[in-house]
Amino acid sequence: MTALVQRAVEEAGLSGVLAERRRAGTTHPEHLALLRAADLLALGALADLIRAEEVGAEVRMYIPPPPAVEGVFAFPTDGREWTGLELLREIAIARVTGPRAARVRVDWTGCGLEIAQIALGFGANELAGYLSTKIGALIGESDLTGVGRKSRLELASVAKKRELAAFVRRASRAPVFVRADGSRETIEEAPSTQEAT
Amino acid sequence: MTTIEAISLKVRAGERLSFDDGLALFRHPDVVALGQLANEVREAKHGDRTYFNRNMRIEATNVCVASCLFCSFAKLEEGAPGARTMRVEEAWRELEARMDDPPGEIHIVNGLHPGLPFSYYEELLAGFKRIKPDIHMKCFTAVEIHFFAEHYGMTYAEVLERLRRAGLDSLPGGGAEIFHPEVRTRISHDKANAEEWLEVHRVAHGMGIRTNATMLYGHIETFEHRVDHILRIRALEDEQPGFQAFIPLAFHPDGNGMKNLPAPTAVDALRTVAVSRLLLDNVPHVKAYWVSMTPEVAQIALRFGADDIDGTIVHETIYRAAGSRSPSGLTSEELVRLIQEAGRLPVERDTLYNVVKEHPRAVMPESALKVRDRKAAKHLEVLS
Numbered sequence: 001m002t003a004l005v006q007r008a009v010e011e012a013g014l015s016g017v018l019a020e021r022r023r024a025g026t027t028h029p030e031h032l033a034l035l036r037a038a039d040l041l042a043l044g045a046l047a048d049l050i051r052a053e054e055v056g057a058e059v060r061m062y063i064p065p066p067p068a069v070e071g072v073f074a075f076p077t078d079g080r081e082w083t084g085l086e087l088l089r090e091i092a093i094a095r096v097t098g099p100r101a102a103r104v105r106v107d108w109t110g111c112g113l114e115i116a117q118i119a120l121g122f123g124a125n126e127l128a129g130y131l132s133t134k135i136g137a138l139i140g141e142s143d144l145t146g147v148g149r150k151s152r153l154e155l156a157s158v159a160k161k162r163e164l165a166a167f168v169r170r171a172s173r174a175p176v177f178v179r180a181d182g183s184r185e186t187i188e189e190a191p192s193t194q195e196a197t
Numbered sequence: 198m199t200t201i202e203a204i205s206l207k208v209r210a211g212e213r214l215s216f217d218d219g220l221a222l223f224r225h226p227d228v229v230a231l232g233q234l235a236n237e238v239r240e241a242k243h244g245d246r247t248y249f250n251r252n253m254r255i256e257a258t259n260v261c262v263a264s265c266l267f268c269s270f271a272k273l274e275e276g277a278p279g280a281r282t283m284r285v286e287e288a289w290r291e292l293e294a295r296m297d298d299p300p301g302e303i304h305i306v307n308g309l310h311p312g313l314p315f316s317y318y319e320e321l322l323a324g325f326k327r328i329k330p331d332i333h334m335k336c337f338t339a340v341e342i343h344f345f346a347e348h349y350g351m352t353y354a355e356v357l358e359r360l361r362r363a364g365l366d367s368l369p370g371g372g373a374e375i376f377h378p379e380v381r382t383r384i385s386h387d388k389a390n391a392e393e394w395l396e397v398h399r400v401a402h403g404m405g406i407r408t409n410a411t412m413l414y415g416h417i418e419t420f421e422h423r424v425d426h427i428l429r430i431r432a433l434e435d436e437q438p439g440f441q442a443f444i445p446l447a448f449h450p451d452g453n454g455m456k457n458l459p460a461p462t463a464v465d466a467l468r469t470v471a472v473s474r475l476l477l478d479n480v481p482h483v484k485a486y487w488v489s490m491t492p493e494v495a496q497i498a499l500r501f502g503a504d505d506i507d508g509t510i511v512h513e514t515i516y517r518a519a520g521s522r523s524p525s526g527l528t529s530e531e532l533v534r535l536i537q538e539a540g541r542l543p544v545e546r547d548t549l550y551n552v553v554k555e556h557p558r559a560v561m562p563e564s565a566l567k568v569r570d571r572k573a574a575k576h577l578e579v580l581s
Contacts, residue, residue: 003202004230040500040540041236044229083538084493085500114463114494121229121464163459171464172226 012042047092047123095123235471235502252508261308266454322364339397340372370409402439415461474502
């Protein structure tokens with residue numbers, strides 16, 4: 001933890017939350033009001049710190065989004081329109097109040113890639129969503145032949161996955177795609193990016 | 198002590214940051230930490246106050262002799278498909294049509310049209326002032342002023358003085374792109390260079406004309422080029438003050454000569470706003486230009502160092518041509534809401550940052566709180 005983050009957490013009155021989390025792996029329900037009222041960036045810094053300590057830098061990506069399972073905190077939740085700031089706060093709170101090494105997932109089809117990328121700095125460690133071609137056709141795993149000559153959809157999928165992987169790297173994180181069968185796929189870094197990785 | 202900690206101590210002590218500090222900030226992986234630092238500076242300067250204005254964009258002609266690689270707006274000559282030059286009456290009608298709820302500012306940016314007389318621009322300005330004498334005319338980038346000077350055989354001061362007599366009040370900040378010649382000669386070789394752009398602003402400031410400054414980021418430039426760009430703005434402000442706001446502009450790749458490049462990401466937008474705020478200790482305002490970064494990301498940028506979200510715009514076409522998904526205009530009510538939702542205090546300003554109206558802070562509707570509480574309970578159930 002840098003002194004800068006430590007200071008932000010202290011000044012926001014969140015040191016006790018962090019200490020309890022580290023000691024017991026939980027967050028006391030009484031701390032919730034504190035988290036709701038905390039400065040968003042201090043809360044984000046706390047959530048990001050907990051994320052780094054508990055699940056590391058890896059970002060698992062699911063295309064298309066898998067069915068909801070118990071214990072995954074998936075955002076945005078249905079039923080209301082979120083502002084980006086509200087979503088970031090909820091994601092950070094999920095990371096801080098959820099169980100140790102929780103899976104905090106953001107669906108970019110629900111909030112846009114921009115907000116999903118920013119959410120990686122607020123405690124999220126999974127991304128999910130659909131891929132589409134330029135004309136809007138959805139690309140799913142079943143569209144991929146996997147043998148012989150690559151289909152146009154498969155090529156589009158590879159290109160889109162490369163874009164997504166770059167998005168994650170530009171948020172200073174490590175992308176891994178997880179297939180429906182649970183196997184993992186890494187995508188090589190594109191030759192040149194001008195942003196921080 | 199890490200570099201970022203050393204920089205944060207300098208920031209807190211009010212010390213000026215160096216080129217190397219700027220580079221370290223751009224390279225720092227924790228964008229939330231950068232945001233916190235920038236937010237400290239922003240709140241020290243402006244508290245929660247967040248500015249916007251009621252403005253209207255007019256692009257009177259898209260005919261342009263320059264061939265900038267990043268531009269999706271310009272057409273090289275009159276008569277080319279998509280080329281359009283408004284008659285002055287057409288431009289004036291845009292304002293006349295909105296006189297029941299008129300903007301406070303008209304912001305005009307054009308292509309570099311080789312076939313129009315200088316009187317076209319003078320007439321354009323004078324006509325708007327006839328319709329609404331107190332309207333603020335923020336018109337013509339330094340690139341246009343340089344073009345006018347060369348094309349019509351005048352000095353910068355002569356161009357600015359004639360335009361001022363016709364109604365010009367201030368200059369926008371466009372056309373700065375990236376100053377460093379390694380980039381500028383590749384992306385916009387046939388218009389005002391960095392020294393000429395800066396000289397126009399130097400002359401304008403000397404004449405008491407306030408201006409803004411921009412930086413087009415996220416294409417072929419490096420972080421070194423960005424820091425160099427920002428520090429040149431800072432140096433001119435030291436030498437001849439007059440900048441009001443710095444506006445980072447995200448490159449959009451659709452339909453232009455750099456369409457093979459990816460657009461910069463939201464994290465890069467927040468990083469650039471934050472670093473700009475930290476380096477530009479002498480420029481009062483940093484804008485989160487919602488057209489460039491989308492209203493959603495602009496709203497978040499208000500917590501990463503930005504204190505201004507620009508204006509209503511009404512009808513923006515330059516970014517739209519380059520594939521921006523932002524709307525072409527927002528109402529002032531929408532801007533107020535964006536600012537309130539960010540926990541800031543909305544302040545409607547005029548172009549020179551005089552306060553027009555202070556809006557109230559947001560009052561959270563109870564229904565929203567209930568929804569949040571339900572979500573919180575869900576998290577806690579998992580916890581227990």
